[in-house]
Amino acid sequence: MKHHKYKRGYFVPPTKSLEWSEKEYIEKAxxxxxxxxxxxxxxxxxxxxxxxxxxxxxxxxxxxxxxxxxxxxxxxxxxxxxxxxxxxxxxxxxxxxxxxxxxxxxxxxxxxxxxxxxxxxxxxxxxxxxxxxxxxxxxxxxxxxxxxxxxxxxxxxxxxxxxxxxxxxxxxxxxxxxxxxxxxxxxxxxxxxxxxxxxxxxxxxxxxxxxxxxxxxxxxxxxxxxxxxxxxxxxxxxxxxxxxxxxxxxxxxxxxxxxxxxxxxxxxxxxxxxxxxxxxxxxxxxxxxxxxxxxxxxxxxxxxxxxxxxxxxKMRVYERQPYAGKLVFAAFSGSHQDAIAKGMTYRKEHDLSHWNVPYLPIDPQDVGRIYESDVIRINSQSGKGGIAYILHHHYGFDLPPKFRESLSYYVKNISDNMQKELLPQDICDIFYKDFVNVNTPIAISKFHFETKEDLFVVHLTLENNGRTSDLSARGNGRLDAVANALREHLKLDFDILDYREHSLKEGSSSQAVAYIHITYAKEQYFGVGLHTDIITASIQALVSAINIILKQEGK
Structure with missing residues (x-):
């Protein structure tokens, strides 16, 4: 650093004025x-x-x-x-x-x-x-x-x-x-x-x-x-x-x-x-x-x-912006989480009139925020916010709102049947096992696309309970073409209601995650795809949702 090229460009008062330093705080706005x-x-x-x-x-x-x-x-x-x-x-x-x-x-x-x-x-x-x-x-x-x-x-x-x-x-x-x-x-x-x-x-x-x-x-x-x-x-x-x-x-x-x-x-x-x-x-x-x-x-x-x-x-409020940032009340340290949880309990038990909670200088609710820390424990009484919070802050998944709600009932039902608290790893295991890259009973082993007359044409190989089928179909987009191929072959009249995607982490080696929301027989289903390629991830998400339907129908 070329620090020698700089010099102080300000001017100090001709007489010292330091009375301000004796004041403790600003008394009025x-x-x-x-x-x-x-x-x-x-x-x-x-x-x-x-x-x-x-x-x-x-x-x-x-x-x-x-x-x-x-x-x-x-x-x-x-x-x-x-x-x-x-x-x-x-x-x-x-x-x-x-x-x-x-x-x-x-x-x-x-x-x-x-x-x-x-x-x-x-x-x-x-x-x-x-x-x-x-x-x-x-x-x-x-x-x-x-x-x-x-x-x-x-x-x-x-x-x-x-x-x-x-x-x-x-x-x-x-x-x-x-x-x-x-x-x-x-x-x-x-x-x-x-x-x-x-x-x-x-x-x-x-x-x-x-x-x-x-x-x-x-x-x-x-x-x-x-x-x-x-x-x-x-x-x-x-x-x-x-x-x-x-x-x-x-x-x-x-x-x-x-x-x-x-x-x-x-x-x-x-x-x-x-x-x-x-x-x-x-x-x-x-x-x-x-x-x-x-x-x-x-x-x-x-x-x-x-x-x-x-x-x-068109500016962005930085996540760590004082008071306003989305992460300023989130504690990632285990000791912080424990202290905040105990502080909130103490406050409730002692009916304190003044705010004084470890690591939280002000009450998040006073600025329109909902109290959340990383100390979120999931059981049959937990809400969708806690489950989504864990998946997002621990594992990087940002679930769409409808999926959060559906997943919360699914996880809470498991917790209720097991009669135990589910730890973050438990929730992650359930999420991966039952929603992410679900490849049974069907799986797409390979695929490629071409365009004809402003439409996408997919050629794919489908594995279904040990049987292999080569399928082709057209669509307005790649995912639409794959959906059409599966509808026709599986005789499933489903509709895609929502599709979202994001990267789990930054960098060229990051994985893309895709979420799909489909409806079939008046019921809603969700699937997740995870892959380094976003097209593959989107297809995996669709296949996951369809497999949930097929398993439910015993096919």
Whole structure:
């Protein structure tokens, strides 16, 4: 690693500010501002459509956000039209303020206020970059010239706000704050505050973004604390933070920044955003909940939020994402499983009012999850979820819902007859023996396909109780052709209701597993095929299901 080419690019305050380090926890929730529809949207491979933006906006309102950045109206017609749609169709609740972003340039500010005409409550967020690197390399301007841009932008906001119908508040960001000399950042922000002339009733927002995360979180906290102590009219200023996650410390930056005096957080759901992303508001809010502080946001149904987020953004919520990931409450260690099971029993027996279970910092049910650990013991009273969980987490099988239900009754009946608990290996043995690659009484020893007139033709050799038959049939697909051949030869009038497949593990040597769901004589049957080749696996699944039928009928 070429570590010699890097040097610290941040600036520490001229005086030490470490009072934040004496605080134990964050005592109250900040003002939350979602920037999913602007900062998050611009980071998507395919930005949201107008309809998707409206749906996402409604989700954010439902969660409880009172400030939502909806875009950069002067940047594109879609951004402009989205804001106009929100205003003209009265989609913005009276207690919600939309926020818009603009550069400190007159024609852009003018276009922004045109889009805001008639908006009941809006925050106009103006910014310009103040960092040493940008001043030298991008703009080629002096400190005074950069400060003048900020001052002029603030004046333009006030002028256009007076000419536009609506209720407007102002926000200013010294973009790339973390790469700006702190005393100079303070000088620029104070100049802007003087222009805005905030009051107790009409406070101004000064946003201190970690546009690029450069330092350890405690340095950012010290920067925030220094600004908080030295900003003009501090009692009329809301300090906002906009942490990015370049060093993977966005949540820590936000939390320490709140301890240091910040009043407000800008972030996104699941941390979506440019490069490594913005700060994850879900994590921040539930971290507060973990300490008994009401965040003011409703994340009681995270699976629902995940579904909407993944569908609209085409992004994936990582399985280990704090609180929201599908595996964050699953324990794979035996000792963890035992401790969790005992902790849940203890909690029930002692009727505890506060949550305190080993290895589970919060109750999964509080975020819409069902309590599950790997300590799942199967007997005649077990449900389909436990059996499917074992087959999936221990052996990699992801059964379709209908199959899970059918298999649960099958396994529970065996447990009931044996009058014993079934261990994971017992369940796996039953599953393999009775459903996977079942090759009696029939088996397909070989097959090949050809295409004729857009149809697949199969030629196969069938072994049936020691008798060999060569069969051929056509179908819309390979599996359909094999099914037609077996229907005709075996005189079985069955229908394929569902077919699914997946890989048991990653890599070229992985096995493919196929599940088939068929109906025959008004009864439902399932089969599983396992093979390195997915076509072979699908045929094995069909043969397995048919063999279950044949055995049941005594053929």
């Amino acid at each position: 900040p003002i939350w501002c979602s920037v999913d529809l602007r900062d998050g949207n611009q980071a998507l491979i395919t930005p949201m459509s107008l309809a998707e933006k409206i749906e996402f906006f409604k989700l954010l309102v439902q969660i409880g956000f009172k400030e939502i950045e909806v875009g950069f109206p002067a940047a594109s017609q879609t951004e402009y039209q989205f804001l106009r749609t929100l205003v003209e169709e009265n989609l913005i609740p009276d207690d919600v303020s939309v926020q818009v972003l603009t550069q400190a340039r007159e024609h852009i500010i003018k276009k922004t206020f045109e889009a805001l005409e008639g908006c009941k409550n809006a925050i106009v967020h103006v910014y310009n970059s103040t960092s040493l690197v940008q001043r030298e390399q991008v703009f080629g301007k002096s400190k005074q010239e950069i400060k003048n841009i900020a001052i002029q932008g603030a004046k333009l906001l006030k002028d256009f706000a007076e000419q536009t119908r609506g209720n407007f508040r102002f926000e200013y960001s010294p973009e790339s704050f973390t790469g700006t000399e702190i005393d100079y950042a303070l000088e620029v922000c104070n100049a802007v505050i003087d222009v805005f002339a905030p009051t107790k009733e009409q406070k101004v927002i000064i946003n201190l973004p970690a546009t690029v995360e450069m330092s350890l979180p405690h340095i950012y906290a010290s920067q925030v604390e220094y600004m908080s102590k030295n900003l003009n009219q501090r009692e009329n200023v809301l300090i906002s933070l906009h942490p990015h996650n370049d060093r993977g410390c966005g949540v820590a930056d936000a939390e320490l920044g709140l301890l240091a005096g910040a009043d407000r957080i800008e972030g996104t759901l699941f941390g979506n955003g440019e490069r490594t992303g913005n700060v994850d508001i879900i994590t921040l809010a539930l971290n507060l909940c973990l300490h008994g502080v009401d965040s003011g946001l409703d994340f009681s149904n995270l699976p629902h939020i995940c579904d909407i987020y993944e569908r609209i953004t």
